[in-house]
Amino acid sequence: MATAPNNRFNQDERRRNADHVSFLKHKKFRWLWIAVLLCMASIAGYALIDQEPRPNGGSWYGYTLGTIGLMLIVWLSLLGIRKRKMTAGQWSLKAWTSAHVYLGLALIVVGTLHTGFQVGWNVHTLAYFLMLTVIISGIYGVIVYAALPSTLSSNRNELTRAQMLEALTALDRQLESAAQPLDRQQSDLVISALGQDVFYGGLFARLAGAYPRCATNRALKSLPETSGQTDDPEERVRALLTKRSDQLGQIRRHLRIRAMLEIWLFVHIPATIALLAALLAHVVSVFFYW
Amino acid sequence: MAFLIRTIDFTAAGREIIRDRTVDQSEISIGRASENDIALPDLAVEQRHVRISDAGTGKLAIESVGGLGFGINGRTEMRAEIDPNVGTELSLGSSRLAISRDGDGPVQIVIKQVEKDEGAGDAIQGFALASTLPSKRLMAWGLAAAIIILLLSVPIITHLTRTPVENDPENLAAGQVRFDSTWSTGDLSMAHHDLEDNCEACHATPFVSVQDETCLTCHEELGDHAEMPRLAEGMAPFGTGDAIQWQIAETLGKEGPLGCVSCHSEHEGAVELKAASEQFCSDCHNGLDTRLTNVSFGNAADFGKKHPEFRPQFYAAHFDTELTRVSFDDSPVEQSGLIFPHDIHMDANSGVARMAISLGKYGAPLECSNCHEEEEDGYGFAPVEMESACESCHSLVFDRNGPNFRSLRHGDVDDLMADLASMDRGPRSAVVSGRGRPGQFARGGRYYSNFGRPMSAYIAINRALEPTGVCGECHIPTSTNGRRNLTPVNLPDRFLMRGHFTHEAHGDDVAECTDCHTADTSGEATDLLIPDLDSCRDCHQGETATKTEEITPSSCAMCHGYHTPTMPWRPDDHPNLPGNGGNDSVAAILGSLRR
Numbered sequence: 040m041a042t043a044p045n046n047r048f049n050q051d052e053r054r055r056n057a058d059h060v061s062f063l064k065h066k067k068f069r070w071l072w073i074a075v076l077l078c079m080a081s082i083a084g085y086a087l088i089d090q091e092p093r094p095n096g097g098s099w100y101g102y103t104l105g106t107i108g109l110m111l112i113v114w115l116s117l118l119g120i121r122k123r124k125m126t127a128g129q130w131s132l133k134a135w136t137s138a139h140v141y142l143g144l145a146l147i148v149v150g151t152l153h154t155g156f157q158v159g160w161n162v163h164t165l166a167y168f169l170m171l172t173v174i175i176s177g178i179y180g181v182i183v184y185a186a187l188p189s190t191l192s193s194n195r196n197e198l199t200r201a202q203m204l205e206a207l208t209a210l211d212r213q214l215e216s217a218a219q220p221l222d223r224q225q226s227d228l229v230i231s232a233l234g235q236d237v238f239y240g241g242l243f244a245r246l247a248g249a250y251p252r253c254a255t256n257r258a259l260k261s262l263p264e265t266s267g268q269t270d271d272p273e274e275r276v277r278a279l280l281t282k283r284s285d286q287l288g289q290i291r292r293h294l295r296i297r298a299m300l301e302i303w304l305f306v307h308i309p310a311t312i313a314l315l316a317a318l319l320a321h322v323v324s325v326f327f328y329w
Numbered sequence: 330m331a332f333l334i335r336t337i338d339f340t341a342a343g344r345e346i347i348r349d350r351t352v353d354q355s356e357i358s359i360g361r362a363s364e365n366d367i368a369l370p371d372l373a374v375e376q377r378h379v380r381i382s383d384a385g386t387g388k389l390a391i392e393s394v395g396g397l398g399f400g401i402n403g404r405t406e407m408r409a410e411i412d413p414n415v416g417t418e419l420s421l422g423s424s425r426l427a428i429s430r431d432g433d434g435p436v437q438i439v440i441k442q443v444e445k446d447e448g449a450g451d452a453i454q455g456f457a458l459a460s461t462l463p464s465k466r467l468m469a470w471g472l473a474a475a476i477i478i479l480l481l482s483v484p485i486i487t488h489l490t491r492t493p494v495e496n497d498p499e500n501l502a503a504g505q506v507r508f509d510s511t512w513s514t515g516d517l518s519m520a521h522h523d524l525e526d527n528c529e530a531c532h533a534t535p536f537v538s539v540q541d542e543t544c545l546t547c548h549e550e551l552g553d554h555a556e557m558p559r560l561a562e563g564m565a566p567f568g569t570g571d572a573i574q575w576q577i578a579e580t581l582g583k584e585g586p587l588g589c590v591s592c593h594s595e596h597e598g599a600v601e602l603k604a605a606s607e608q609f610c611s612d613c614h615n616g617l618d619t620r621l622t623n624v625s626f627g628n629a630a631d632f633g634k635k636h637p638e639f640r641p642q643f644y645a646a647h648f649d650t651e652l653t654r655v656s657f658d659d660s661p662v663e664q665s666g667l668i669f670p671h672d673i674h675m676d677a678n679s680g681v682a683r684m685a686i687s688l689g690k691y692g693a694p695l696e697c698s699n700c701h702e703e704e705e706d707g708y709g710f711a712p713v714e715m716e717s718a719c720e721s722c723h724s725l726v727f728d729r730n731g732p733n734f735r736s737l738r739h740g741d742v743d744d745l746m747a748d749l750a751s752m753d754r755g756p757r758s759a760v761v762s763g764r765g766r767p768g769q770f771a772r773g774g775r776y777y778s779n780f781g782r783p784m785s786a787y788i789a790i791n792r793a794l795e796p797t798g799v800c801g802e803c804h805i806p807t808s809t810n811g812r813r814n815l816t817p818v819n820l821p822d823r824f825l826m827r828g829h830f831t832h833e834a835h836g837d838d839v840a841e842c843t844d845c846h847t848a849d850t851s852g853e854a855t856d857l858l859i860p861d862l863d864s865c866r867d868c869h870q871g872e873t874a875t876k877t878e879e880i881t882p883s884s885c886a887m888c889h890g891y892h893t894p895t896m897p898w899r900p901d902d903h904p905n906l907p908g909n910g911g912n913d914s915v916a917a918i919l920g921s922l923r924r
Contacts, residue, residue: 209403310472328512
């Protein structure tokens with residue numbers, strides 16, 4: 040069979056593609072081109088139609104763009120369901136994700152043209168801005184997914200999350216015994232440092248990496264200046280607290296990168312569901328008050 | 330070198346058991362085998378796992394012997410060097426060996442057992458951002474619910490449960506539907522601004538587009554452009570996109586391209602209602618004759634390039650009671666029943682001018698305004714009154730009565746006859762004061778009276794009504810039932826009825842009267858002095874023309890109105906005009922179709 044090796048090659052090539060090509064470059068940017076075509080067609084149509092008195096979502100072209108936009112939004116939001124059912128082949132999850140990203144970007148053009156550049160304090164503009172929020176958070180997501188994982192990996196320094204916590208626990212145990220000779224005031228500092236939750240701090244502390252009320256750092260600052268003697272208990276506590284602070288620093292850098300990696304989903308997903316609700320209100324209201 | 334090895338165990342009751350022993354040797358070994366210095370009975374630990382030795386300068390070297398690494402400060406290493414004065418924790422299996430030293434004392438190794446993975450799984454969850462934020466699901470449902478309740482359900486429910494109110498333009502009710510202003514796609518036009526918070530005034534029925542009927546509850550007096558079937562027939566065919574949209578829209582209950590809202594689109598911002606563009610008119614009127622074969626007017630698309638010649642209406646024959654519309658192309662001749670050469674009256678060198686100069690009333694050659702008086706509304710001119718405009722020169726004095734002159738009454742031949750018949754039959758001397766004898770009863774005498782037939786009066790009447798008589802100067806004599814009479818004066822108030830024109834806008838700074846009305850060269854009253862299309866085009870070109878000092882781009886709406894196509898001059902108190910009846914309006918037709 041002359042064709043057998045050829046088939047085998049194709050099959051392997053397909054598998055290799057599926058394995059190693061980024062979803063952004065999937066099938067030589069197939070979906071990027073489709074999205075670009077969709078945008079250019081939409082813009083050309085918009086430019087060619089002379090809508091009186093001003094461009095409007097209620098013209099026939101406006102309805103066309105609106106319908107395309109609505110179907111795109113519904114389909115794009117189905118990724119959440121689709122990704123839980125991985126399959127290979129024509130509609131592999133990678134193809135689906137590739138299309139999700141590029142068609143989602145094209146939606147900026149389709150949606151904006153559908154508005155006719157009319158915005159106001161109403162449910163229609165609400166839907167538009169929710170859509171933009173979803174898309175912009177998605178763009179952010181793609182960028183951080185490309186840029187941050189290597190930072191996350193290098194910050195790990197070959198430690199797992201559990202090991203980071205374990206290291207901290209080890210330091211805590213040593214601190215506990217090292218601090219035994221300290222006086223009341225200094226013991227309190229150590230107690231508050233040990234008692235503070237590793238994950239203390241809210242969203243903004245995580246994103247900014249700023250923990251102004253970190254008890255460990257406060258204890259470090261409040262301990263007397265270094266005496267230089269290695270057998271001084273205060274000096275040992277100080278050394279351990281410095282280690283603890285360093286370990287916390289690594290954990291917090293990890294938290295910061297994780298937060299930057301994950302924050303977009305906390306915008307992307309709720310805004311998507313809110314967008315679907317706003318779209319329902321948008322479409323129903325337009326035809327209710329037709 | 331001495332090592333103090335302290336083992337801490339717990340009894341089943343939780344009590345701590347502490348065992349201390351001191352090993353004095355340079356290095357110690359740790360492993361599962363019992364021959365080790367520290368034996369850890371834990372399968373996760375190698376038989377001989379780690380060796381701790383002095384590394385000089387107070388430091389300790391920890392190295393793996395068995396090939397497996399050991400945990401130190403959370404990290405797995407094969408070899409490490411530590412400062413026991415700072416302390417460190419060595420982790421082997423489930424044992425934690427805290428290594429420390431106080432000054433020059435022995436190296437202390439405290440061995441403790443930890444429970445495996447003490448809540449580690451839960452603790453790791455803390456790394457996820459989800460631990461500091463409400464769940465995505467909660468946020469999603471919260472936002473979606475808020476939107477659906479506030480922006481969708483509240484307006485719908487309040488709309489369905491309201492009590493509909495009849496619209497009254499004089500006294501607009503406040504809107505009853507809550508939060509529906511969030512549905513507004515844009516501000517209403519200025520004229521409808523008061524309805525901004527009363528959406529249901531127009532959007533009366535859910536899922537039914539704004540109906541003409543609703544518009545007409547306020548705009549009841551509007552006329553139609555033409556009858557509905559003719560409008561539909563005359564419309565230009567749609568483009569594909571528009572055709573599909575209308576097909577869908579009409580299936581869903583829109584009133585079609587001839588409904589009010591198809592032209593008067595609202596929510597386009599707080600703008601004034603703008604006149605339609607030229608395109609709007611030319612869509613139908615350019616090539617209208619191909620769709621409507623029985624229209625009386627020509628196609629129009631652009632005033633400068635494609636507009637039919639004007640067809641003024643006037644009286645085309647004496648005694649006509651109906652006006653006739655004739656195109657300027659057909660050399661119209663007006664039969665007003667008057668004889669009046671404009672040119673003689675306007676010539677600054679003619680006898681007329683000399684006469685006018687000699688009269689105190691004028692003092693200069695005649696101007697148009699001496700006879701034609703502009704009306705206050707600025708649109709047209711008042712009818713010329715003979716008494717004020719002509720009589721200064723064309724005197725009707727026929728008799729002298731003492732110091733007074735008697736003038737013939739103007740306007741009615743019967744009055745003329747009566748006046749002339751009353752003319753004194755014989756001249757007499759003035760009644761003087763003082764005593765005197767009556768004198769002879771004879772012509773010229775003080776008491777003389779002519780009791781004979783009034784021959785002189787009849788002669789005077791006949792003479793007056795002759796072409797050369799006093800009436801015949803301006804009027805065309807005729808006879809009615811054998812009696813002398815004059816042809817009635819037939820002048821329309823307005824000649825161009827289909828277009829809107831104001832003289833005020835064409836005042837002195839724009840044009841002289843004679844620029845448009847060629848009165849100065851007109852020798853006959855039969856000349857129709859209304860300007861034709863070409864003379865308007867001297868200044869007015871179509872909408873797309875470039876504006877210059879002379880040229881004014883002029884769209885259709887400058888002269889024509891859509892809702893008053895045939896009657897731009899319709900007076901306000903005269904609503905019953907053709908095409909404006911109670912039951913042929915767009916809404917009425919559609920309403921009857923639906924019923």
